[in-house]
Amino acid sequence: MISLKRTSGGVRVDDKKDLSAGSPIEPAGIPGELVLFLSQHTGAPSKPVVKVQDLVKRGQLLAEPQGAISAALHAPTSGKVKAIEPRYHPIQGRLVDAIVLEPDGKNEVFEGVVPRARDLDSISGEEIIAFVREIGLVGLGGAAFPTAVKLTPPADKPIDTYLLNGAECEPYLTSDYRLMLEEAEVVIFGFRALLKAARVARGIVCIEDNKPEAISAMQRAMSPFPELDLAVLPSRYPRGGEKQLIEAVLGREVPPAGLPLDVGVIVSNVGTAFTLGKAIRTGLPLVERVISVTGEGVTRPSNFLALIGTPVSYLIEKAGGFSGTPGKVIMGGPMMGISVKSLDVPVLKGTSGIVVLKKEQVKKDKMLPCIRCGRCVDACPLRLLPVWMAAYAERGLLEEAERARVLDCCECGACAYECPAKRPLVQWIRMAKSEILAKRRAQNHARK
Amino acid sequence: MLQATLALGLAGLVFGGLLALAAQKFRVQVDPKVTEVLSVLPGANCGGCGYPGCSGLASAIAEGKAPVNACVVGGNPVAERIAGIMGVAASAVEPMVAVVYCQGSDSLAEKSAEYDGVDDCRALDQIGGTKSCPYGCLGLGTCVRACKFGAMYMSKDGLPVVIKEKCTGCGACARVCPRHVIDMVPKSKEVHILCRSYDRGPVVRKYCKVGCIACQACVRACPLKCISMDRGTLAKIDYSVCDNCGICATKCPVKTIVDEKKVASAAS
Numbered sequence A: 001m002i003s004l005k006r007t008s009g010g011v012r013v014d015d016k017k018d019l020s021a022g023s024p025i026e027p028a029g030i031p032g033e034l035v036l037f038l039s040q041h042t043g044a045p046s047k048p049v050v051k052v053q054d055l056v057k058r059g060q061l062l063a064e065p066q067g068a069i070s071a072a073l074h075a076p077t078s079g080k081v082k083a084i085e086p087r088y089h090p091i092q093g094r095l096v097d098a099i100v101l102e103p104d105g106k107n108e109v110f111e112g113v114v115p116r117a118r119d120l121d122s123i124s125g126e127e128i129i130a131f132v133r134e135i136g137l138v139g140l141g142g143a144a145f146p147t148a149v150k151l152t153p154p155a156d157k158p159i160d161t162y163l164l165n166g167a168e169c170e171p172y173l174t175s176d177y178r179l180m181l182e183e184a185e186v187v188i189f190g191f192r193a194l195l196k197a198a199r200v201a202r203g204i205v206c207i208e209d210n211k212p213e214a215i216s217a218m219q220r221a222m223s224p225f226p227e228l229d230l231a232v233l234p235s236r237y238p239r240g241g242e243k244q245l246i247e248a249v250l251g252r253e254v255p256p257a258g259l260p261l262d263v264g265v266i267v268s269n270v271g272t273a274f275t276l277g278k279a280i281r282t283g284l285p286l287v288e289r290v291i292s293v294t295g296e297g298v299t300r301p302s303n304f305l306a307l308i309g310t311p312v313s314y315l316i317e318k319a320g321g322f323s324g325t326p327g328k329v330i331m332g333g334p335m336m337g338i339s340v341k342s343l344d345v346p347v348l349k350g351t352s353g354i355v356v357l358k359k360e361q362v363k364k365d366k367m368l369p370c371i372r373c374g375r376c377v378d379a380c381p382l383r384l385l386p387v388w389m390a391a392y393a394e395r396g397l398l399e400e401a402e403r404a405r406v407l408d409c410c411e412c413g414a415c416a417y418e419c420p421a422k423r424p425l426v427q428w429i430r431m432a433k434s435e436i437l438a439k440r441r442a443q444n445h446a447r448k
Numbered sequence B: 001m002l003q004a005t006l007a008l009g010l011a012g013l014v015f016g017g018l019l020a021l022a023a024q025k026f027r028v029q030v031d032p033k034v035t036e037v038l039s040v041l042p043g044a045n046c047g048g049c050g051y052p053g054c055s056g057l058a059s060a061i062a063e064g065k066a067p068v069n070a071c072v073v074g075g076n077p078v079a080e081r082i083a084g085i086m087g088v089a090a091s092a093v094e095p096m097v098a099v100v101y102c103q104g105s106d107s108l109a110e111k112s113a114e115y116d117g118v119d120d121c122r123a124l125d126q127i128g129g130t131k132s133c134p135y136g137c138l139g140l141g142t143c144v145r146a147c148k149f150g151a152m153y154m155s156k157d158g159l160p161v162v163i164k165e166k167c168t169g170c171g172a173c174a175r176v177c178p179r180h181v182i183d184m185v186p187k188s189k190e191v192h193i194l195c196r197s198y199d200r201g202p203v204v205r206k207y208c209k210v211g212c213i214a215c216q217a218c219v220r221a222c223p224l225k226c227i228s229m230d231r232g233t234l235a236k237i238d239y240s241v242c243d244n245c246g247i248c249a250t251k252c253p254v255k256t257i258v259d260e261k262k263v264a265s266a267a268s
Helices: A125-134 A147-151 A175-182 A184-198 A212-222 A242-250 A270-282 A312-318 A375-379 A386-394 A398-403 A414-418 A425-447 B002-025 B032-040 B053-062 B075-086 B121-125 B142-146 B172-176 B201-207 B217-221 B247-251 B260-267
Strands: A025-027 A034-037 A061-064 A079-089 A094-103 A161-166 A202-208 A228-233 A265-269 A288-294 A302-307 A326-331 A353-358 B096-100 B152-154 B160-162 B182-186 B191-193 B227-230 B234-237 B257-259
Touching (some): A025 A175, A125 A184, A125 A270, A147 A184, A147 A265, A161 A175, A161 A242, A175 A184, A184 A202, A202 A212, A202 A242, A228 A242, A242 A265, A265 A270, A270 A288, A288 A312, A302 A312, A386 A398, A398 A425, A414 A425, A425 B121, B032 B075, B053 B075, B096 B160, B121 B142, B142 B152, B172 B182, B191 B234, B217 B227, B217 B247, B257 B260
Parallel strands (some): A202 A228
Antiparallel strands (some): A034 A094, B191 B257, B227 B234
16 A cells, blocks of 8 residues: 655545445436537547438447547437537537437447457557547546547656546545446456556556545455555545645646646546446447436435436436425536536536535625635645635736736635635636636737 | 034935936937827727727837727827827728627526626636526626726616717727627617527527527518628628618517617607
8 A cells, every 4th residue: 555645735525425425326328319519528629420310329439539639429329410519518618519419219339339358468558549549538537638648648758657546535426436336347457458558567546535445345356466556545625636646645746737747647537447448348439427416406316327418407307306496506526516507418528426406505605805814825735825816816917817827726626615705716716717818829829 | 403404405416416317318218209199199098909008009109000090999089180290191980889789688588597606707607607598698797897988887687788978989898798799880880680699599589588589580671681690590780781771670570689769769
């Protein structure tokens, strides 16, 4: 077991995982309509290879990647392409082109979906990387960064350690927990495939100490493999953030605006490893994922294996519907997730959970003036100064905000969680970030 | 007492002299035209010209980088005076005015969510707004706060209103609006199609009582054929042709098209 390094920042949160931790993963079924955004992932949107009215089967390619950082998109079930039109994207908050699929209910599997390899000796590292690209695999922890790009770091950045992120520090969510508990063997198989593809000798499985059953299940599954190690982290939000995880496990600090590969590390989520492990054995691309539908506002908190593009309303229905009056429906966890304004929106490749809060839980606190107590500064895991970043952003002082490093903020929300004056610090910071980036784009455009 | 007065007075004289010398020696050469142009500009520092404040524009004009009629706020009188200073002829600029292309007020457009957060449209836009319409005004009044001339206010029904007489056409509101529902339009134009939703008719009808349903009645009615369907789902007027006849406004079944002449006569 790995001994941990000192880290800064973070907050203690009530994890509320008991709600859905006991519910085994169950298939959610096939809804009446699937909406598959062409930009499910970080990077350039994918390009459709099907036309309206085309008949497609489960696992068939719908859209191919475009550019260096992009990911393929496949049909989650068999059916007809009903439309390719802009739909409201719940995370980007705007209309984005999407392929709308009308399932025929037969769930026929595409002929090209065939097992790739039984074990890792019969598939080379290059083949795994090509396969990862082919199945449209992205990081399932939330940011949905294309995995194939992670696996091919530039030659001048040698990688020595691969971290498997099973921290799941967001409250409420239990999808990674259930995967580690039920599918530990497949997760480890997928993790070893990632190690082989990235030519990394050492892999560390990282889990928070509030999941003892998952720890023992994973320990059993990884015991035959000496290259794998385990790190048990004391639970503290946001320990599962990529940069925080690296700091806690390896004592290395990712430089500002840098990536884990700058310190010789790659991090992948357990869901990503599971999908790859299963895909190598069955050939099925990334068309479904485990999603926790939980919170006090649903009748039967559950963990579903849901098709990508399933409407939120369908999953809530499957979880027994609302219990009481719903106050907020959040896509993702309560700390970093985004509350949706319509239940018709579909889940994405990066959606790890849907949290429903009751009306009485959603407090509308009056925002008070900042009293310069500095709690946000203590809470920030990146050692930034949220108080100043937000103050500049509030006043529209973009240059000052940029100098205060708002672009380095990972939007974990620890500062706003701690703020006794209930100031929406992260929202201001996000606003400043998007304004600064929009300004940069305009300047680059003008230069061209 | 006397000693101190003399000593301080002497020191003052010496330092004053030094300062005077320094002012002569290190004087910054300012093009007199910059000062002259600056004195003619309105001095609101609105940024409507695209330069950082009036002094930024003044130096750009003096260097010949900006046209003499670059100040949208000052309009033709200022342009003519600057043209006099610069010794060139000014071409007339058409005065512009801001138009809000959305009538989806709280009572006419469907709301699908409540919002509790940063009181700024740019923040609300990141999470999709509170109205069902993904194109319309967000209603938090960021444009009103951006207006330096007091030419805008929020109506009781949650929409920004432009006071046409006060609007200088600087365009600050249009630049700050994240949904781009404000456009700068020639002041003489009086008929506007106040909707920005590209959704199809039945979809618009579901969430807004005054949104364009793409029925194309206006396209057929226009005697000058200056209305066309943008992307097939939103009617737009070609202002370079439109002569304010207002026939389209009478034909519009959902009152998306507004004729300011009618509104003015109805009010009085």
